[in-house]
Structures are given as C-alpha cells and as structure tokens.
Amino acid sequence: MTKGTILSGMRPTGRLHIGHLSVLENWVRLQEEYNCYYAIADWHALTTAYDETEHIKENIKEMLVDWLAAGLDPEKCTIFAQSQVPQHAELHLMFSMSTPLSWLERVPTYKDQVQQLGKMGKDINTYGFLGYPLLQAADILVYRADAVPVGEDQLPHLELTREVARRFNHLYKPVFPEPKALLSKVKLLPGVDGRKMSKSYLNIITLAADQEELKKQVNAMVTDPGRIRKTDPGNPDVCVVDKYQGIYASAEHEDIREQCRKGAIGCVQCKKKLYQLLEEQQSPLRQRRMEVLKRPGYLDEILHEGAIKARKAAQETMEEVRAAVGI
Template sequence: MGAMVPKGKIFSGMRPTGRLHIGHLSVLQNWIRLQQDYDCVFSIVDWHALTTSFEDVQAMQTNIREIALDWLSAGLDPEISPISVQSQVKEHAELHLLFSMMTPVSWLERCPTYKDQLQQFGLKGKEINMYGFLGYPMLMTADILLYLADHVPVGQDQLPHIEISREVARRFNFLYQVELFPEPQAILSEVPLLPGIDGLKMSKSYGNDIALSASAAELKEKVRLMVTDPARVRKTDPGNPEVCIVHTYHKIYSTAEEVAEIEEGCRNATIGCVACKQALAAKLENMLGPIRERREALLAHPGRIDEILAEGSRQARQKAAVTMNLTREAMGVRGVLD
C-alpha cells in the first residue's frame, strides 16, 4: 500500500454579529462537506466583530452562543473539527502582532474593501477608521496561517484578503529563510444571492430575514409576507415571476422541473400567489425542520454549548502552539515570548 496523502488544511470563521439566517445555510453546508476531506478549524471570530462594533459589545457573548447553536444545529460536527472562539486562542493575537512587524501598511491600505467599507459605515454615521479596522486583513491572515491552512472557503469579496495572506506567507518565508507558511488558495463558495422577503438585502436589522432558528409558525408568516408581482392583483391576472421574490426562492430551493411549472402557471394565471407561497413554505420547512429539532435537543442541555466551545478552543490552541513555536524561532524571539 502507498503512503497516505495528508489532508489539506482549512480555516474558516464567522463574526458573532447576530443570529444566522437561511442565507448562511449554504456556507454551513459547504463547511460540512469540507469536514470530510480536509483538516478543518472553524472559529467564531469575535475580535473581528470588534473592528466594526467596538462600542456595541453587550450582546457579544449571547451572539457567540447563538452562532455556535446555529452551526451545530445545521450539522457541523465538533467531533471531526474543532469549533473554537477566536479570543480563547491567544495565539491569534500573537501571530497578528508578529506579522504586523513585517507587513507594509500600503498592502492594507490598497485593499479595495477598506475604503469601500469606510464609506459605507460613514454613510450610516459610524466611524470605524481605527487601527484595528485597517489591520482586519492582517488579523484574518493570522487566523488562516496560524493553522497552516492551505485552503480557505470564501466569497468573491474576500479574495483581496486571501491575496494579502499569500503575500505575507511569501514575505515571511523569504525574510527568515524558512518554508513554514503555505500560500493559501481560495475555495470560492457558490453561495446563491438570497434577498430578504421584501427584496432588499437580507438582514436581521431590516426584519426581512428568515432565521435558521425560526419556528414553523414564524417561517410560514415570513413566506406569507414575501413580495410578489405588484401588478398581479387577482389570481386570474397573469404574473411576471421575474419580479417575484417567491420565484427567486423557488429557483434556489425547488427543482428545475418545479420552477418551470411555477413560471408557466404564474404567467398563465393557473397558479395563484397563495399556492406558490404554500409550496415554498413546505420546501423551507423540510429544510429547517431537522435543524430546529437539533437545536431544541442542544437547548435541553445548555452547558453542552460551553463544553464544545471550550474543547474546540483547547484543540485549536494545541495546533496553534506548534505554529507559534516555529514562528518565534524563525523571528529570533523565542526566548523572550516563551
């Protein structure tokens, strides 16, 4: 028998900024698939949340638990991959500090999301032009390289951050004449664009989201409120599915054959909006029902969430300690920091 090929390594995380909605589910489903083929570490990145919400920390611990609940309810398995909390693994901060000593500021300033988000938050009256926000990609780089991750599942908007992590890895290896850090490759997540029930961007703050934790009654009500073709007043009026949010959801959650039938029925006025919504609600209930059941089982043992996060963070620190020993040695600071 040939030697076993070692698994690739993956790091990924989410900021604890509020409950997750069904737009996040495709990301979690991708993580669950990746668990089977890669050595993964998943982290609730609370320090990242502070870069834009440093004044609003009252709900931080609640949000951490809620996200952990959502992850576990969706099927992420802590027995396969550690589920950690960023701030409970101090090595993230140490590696971020060491990387900041050798990374040009211009690399961070040229990141396209930096100025875009400064402007977006500024329009909301929120000032985030802080040292920590400028260094967001550097903290993300430390998150990834701390576990020597060679792959990172991300969306298109995160590609500039992955490129910075590649540049930092390359620069570190060159400066210190080591082959320690891999140059991470992005795994582009094909996440469908899911609008809110009113057609705007889905967000808890808009009240237009469908939470992963939604009850059956809440789910039905959200679907009932979905915006349809405003020109279709009566069932006998032909509709335009292209301007209907219910149709947008059907294209994601229904089969191609079902979508074709719905489109024809809408245009020919042989199916009404109520029936179309009922069919969608049934699809979503089939998807969210098992998630809800797993969530209720976890809530029956509230201490279990804390145990999983503590154990996941302990395992993450074990992995991180190996990387940090090698990093300190390469930078000549091992005797100072140990």
C-alpha cells in the same frame, strides 16, 4: 495520506439566517475530508461593533447552536472562539511589523465599507478595521492552513494572506504555506422585502425560525406589485418568491414561472408551496437545535475543548515563528 488543513469562521454579530446555510453545508462536507478549524470570530465582530458588545456572548452561543444543528461535529472538527486563542493576536502583531500599509488600503471592501457604514452613522475609521484583513491572515496561517473555503468576493482577502505568507517566508525562513482557495457557490438569497438579507432591515429568515415565524416571513415576501388579481398575468422577474423557488423548487421552477405569466397560479398559492419547501428544510434543523439545548453545559464544553486543541496547534506555529524572527 495526511489530511489537508482548513480554517474558516463567521462573526457573531447576530442570528444566522438561511442565506448562511449553504456555507454551513459546505463546512459539513469538508469536515469529512480535511483537518478543519472553525472559528467564531468574536474579535472580528469588534471591528464594526466595538461599541455594541452587550450581546456578543449570547451571539457566540446562538451561532454555535446553529452550527451544530447544521451538522458540524466537534468530534470531526475543531470549533472554538477566536478570542480564546491568543496566538491569533500575537501572529497578527508580528505580521503588522512587516506588512506594507498600502496592502491593507487596497483591499476592495475597505473604503466601500467605511463609506457605507459611515452613511449609517457608524465610524469605523479605526486601526482595527484597517487591519482586519491582516488578522484574517493570522487566523488562517496560525494553523498553517493550506486551503480556505471562500466565495469569489473573498478572493482578494485570501490573496493578501498568500502575499503575507510569501513575504514572511522571504524575510525570515519558510514557515507558512500559501493557502489555496476552495471556491464554493453560495446561495444568494434576498431578504423578504427584496433588499439584501440583513438583520438591520428585519427582513431575514433565521435558522432558528419556528413554524409561525417562517410562515410570517414567507407571507411578507414581495411579489409582483402590478398583479392585482390571481388571474392577472404576473412577472416572476420582480418577485422575491421566485428567487427562492429557483433554489428550493428548481425542478419545477420554469413551470411555476410559466404558470405565473399566464395567471394560472396565484401569489398566495406560490407562497404556500414555498413555505412547505422551507419547512421541510427547517424542521430537522429545529429538532437538532432542541436536542443540543437539552444538554446543560454542552456548548461551554465544546468551546473549551476546541480552544485547547486550537491553542496547541497555534502554539506550535508560534514557536517556529519566534525562532524564525529570532525573538
């Protein structure tokens, strides 16, 4: 039985944090079941950071180390940097000739991100940012992927990809499948200060965190501000530590919440327990990172070999696309 094909990727805009781990764990499972292409989407990074490129090469390598530490195996999946496969850009250009402008303007995240980043002084009123969902469509369809792992918030992007495929197949001839969504549940973890986890807020726990950094970030987690003494009744609903315990101490979570409400367990004790749970998760990742970094040239080798494999598959698609269009 022929395996289905999957494309997924991440933008190398900074260190990955533990909020990314559930996505990577899903990718590791999928590499056993599908023909998987995993792209380090450096062109996509330029859509919001076109003027901040000094760390992009470093970020690509750091992201790759995190992927390998999480369990991605280049013998089981194709790992590559998007910019090393020019067929992505060629297919994006081809799609841009026939995709209505209104399709891009209606993407739910477009206006919201323009406004939000505008408040931070970032101007992303650019052709590239408007067209990034179309580049995503090209990323997926250049491998004729028939499935894409996504969260619910990404479904509009995938539906645009399906519409682009449908329109091309109607205008010319059937070349592309309409990829289905593989809905995945992502662990929604807040930053240590309760806000969205973001490197801009300095509130993340990175996948590369050592024991000292991990302990520091757990100790910095916001707890119930109304609780002064250990024996005071607490409100776990306003506690960041509680959100993490709901995931990492799920079997004991309700008992911990009850003890908190009764003042039978203190915030320091809760943080110590959470640190131990996170350290159990982080320690194997840390060890695998060290093993990867001991191999000189290994990262470059993976990206080189991955790009060769990706270009071969993408070129086969583009030959059919050119023939269909008649150029």
